[in-house]
Amino acid sequence: MSDIEIRTLADTEWRESLALFRAALHVTPPTDEQWAVGSRSYEPGRTLGAFCGDTLAGTAFAWSSDLLVPGGAVVPMAAVTRVGVRSDFRRRGVLRELMRRQLADVADRGEVLAALRPTEPVIYGRFGYGQATRGAKTVAAPRNAVLRPEVSSGGRVRLVTPAEALAVMPGIYERAGRSRPGTMARPSYWWTVAYERAFAADEHIIVAVHSGPTGDDGYLMYRPTPGALPGTNATLAVDDFVAAAPDAVYGLWRFLLGVDLVDEVTVWTRPTDEPIAEALTDPRAITSAEHRSDLWLRLVDVPKALAAREYGPATVVLEVEDPLLPSNSGIYRLTPDGATRTTATPDLSLGVDVLAMLYLGTWRAGALTTIGRIRELTPGAAAKADTLFAVPQAAWCGTFF
Numbered sequence: 309m310s311d312i313e314i315r316t317l318a319d320t321e322w323r324e325s326l327a328l329f330r331a332a333l334h335v336t337p338p339t340d341e342q343w344a345v346g347s348r349s350y351e352p353g354r355t356l357g358a359f360c361g362d363t364l365a366g367t368a369f370a371w372s373s374d375l376l377v378p379g380g381a382v383v384p385m386a387a388v389t390r391v392g393v394r395s396d397f398r399r400r401g402v403l404r405e406l407m408r409r410q411l412a413d414v415a416d417r418g419e420v421l422a423a424l425r426p427t428e429p430v431i432y433g434r435f436g437y438g439q440a441t442r443g444a445k446t447v448a449a450p451r452n453a454v455l456r457p458e459v460s461s462g463g464r465v466r467l468v469t470p471a472e473a474l475a476v477m478p479g480i481y482e483r484a485g486r487s488r489p490g491t492m493a494r495p496s497y498w499w500t501v502a503y504e505r506a507f508a509a510d511e512h513i514i515v516a517v518h519s520g521p522t523g524d525d526g527y528l529m530y531r532p533t534p535g536a537l538p539g540t541n542a543t544l545a546v547d548d549f550v551a552a553a554p555d556a557v558y559g560l561w562r563f564l565l566g567v568d569l570v571d572e573v574t575v576w577t578r579p580t581d582e583p584i585a586e587a588l589t590d591p592r593a594i595t596s597a598e599h600r601s602d603l604w605l606r607l608v609d610v611p612k613a614l615a616a617r618e619y620g621p622a623t624v625v626l627e628v629e630d631p632l633l634p635s636n637s638g639i640y641r642l643t644p645d646g647a648t649r650t651t652a653t654p655d656l657s658l659g660v661d662v663l664a665m666l667y668l669g670t671w672r673a674g675a676l677t678t679i680g681r682i683r684e685l686t687p688g689a690a691a692k693a694d695t696l697f698a699v700p701q702a703a704w705c706g707t708f709f
């Protein structure tokens with residue numbers, strides 16, 4: 309029998325939990341000033357502690373959020389973060405017990421999905437998570453980057469104070485940040501940890517807001533790193549770039565590439581199908597472009613998750629295996645009319661982690677079959693699944709948590 313006890317932590321125990329998580333990332337415990345902000349980033353009832361005897365040996369947390377899925381439905385989702393185990397209690401099953409309990413809690417709350425951003429991709433597949441979206445990281449040399457004449461000139465861009473940024477960003481995110489599958493609700497707790505914490509710590513961050521004919525419709529947040537000597541060129545790193553309409557997207561790019569005394573601009577994440585290099589007169593002004601891991605998803609309630617999204621014109625019968633949440637295991641028929649359980653002979657067989665990779669249309673079933681992640685039981689079924697799961701726009705999350 310396991311000697312690990314898992315329970316929900318009281319608010320008086322959150323600070324110890326945060327100290328444990330930070331220690332797992334080799335960071336010092338929160339100071340009183342940091343905790344004054346950090347304590348407001350905890351959603352009550354969602355911090356788990358793993359105890360070995362009296363010792364808090366591990367912790368895991370989640371915010372209540374939701375996810376936009378193909379077709380436009382919004383599905384309740386737990387955003388899992390702050391997972392850590394003390395280094396003197398590692399590899400004895402503490403994380404496993406935390407994950408087991410957390411997924412049971414998520415299911416009890418009626419949340420259909422769970423999502424996270426892994427520190428190490430090898431950890432979470434065994435708990436049913438799969439990489440569900442990709443993001444494009446782009447590095448540009450602004451001195452050579454000139455937008456083509458056909459590209460929208462965009463609207464007005466203004467720099468805002470921290471107070472104005474905190475007032476306007478959540479609304480802009482709701483209006484312009486949720487247009488694609490894969491985008492998630494940012495709870496108030498998220499804004500506290502992502503922005504209030506950074507402003508309170510006097511971090512050097514700049515927020516630029518774009519306004520079009522209907523008002524504020526995009527913003528970006530960047531961190532400048534000055535050159536070695538005053539007056540020498542800086543680099544800019546964009547951590548948060550929220551815009552959907554082309555006017556706002558390219559208006560913000562135009563602003564960014566026009567900031568003076570800058571050698572290099574890095575945009576950490578944008579959708580993978582945005583043609584920024586092709587928007588320039590010289591595409592080689594983009595010095596590096598790579599697609600990186602974005603959101604990892606776990607289908608906690610497979611029937612509800614499958615029923616929530618839209619499908620392309622094909623019919624496929626899937627056999628899904630979910631050892632951790634066995635009620636999800638079974639055979640599902642997917643058609644443009646929806647998803648139902650069936651006793652029909654399956655065409656494809658896959659784990660619930662791989663289903664998460666297909667769910668938002670990021671990966672192709674045909675490609676995953678070639679590496680053995682999907683077993684094709686009916687010849688040609690993987691190609692049909694590609695039609696079924698295809699999406700018109702690449703899924704993307706873009707929210708780091």
Ligand SMILES: CC(=O)SCCNC(=O)CCNC(=O)[C@H](O)C(C)(C)COP(=O)(O)OP(=O)(O)OC[C@H]1O[C@@H](n2cnc3c(N)ncnc32)[C@H](O)[C@@H]1OP(=O)(O)O
Pocket residue numbers: 332333366388389390391392393394397398399400401402403404405424425426427428430431434
């Ligand atoms: C969503 C987020 O918050 S991501 C942040 C995750 N946290 C960190 O990376 C902080 C530093 N690391 C840690 O705190 C811990 O090492 C953790 C949380 C990653 C793992 O905790 P542990 O209690 O040691 O894991 P546990 O013993 O339950 O292992 C479960 C399984 O995962 C495997 N595993 C755990 N961590 C790793 C790892 N880093 N690399 C490879 N395998 C791992 C174990 O080998 C075990 O495998 P099994 O299924 O074959 O038995």
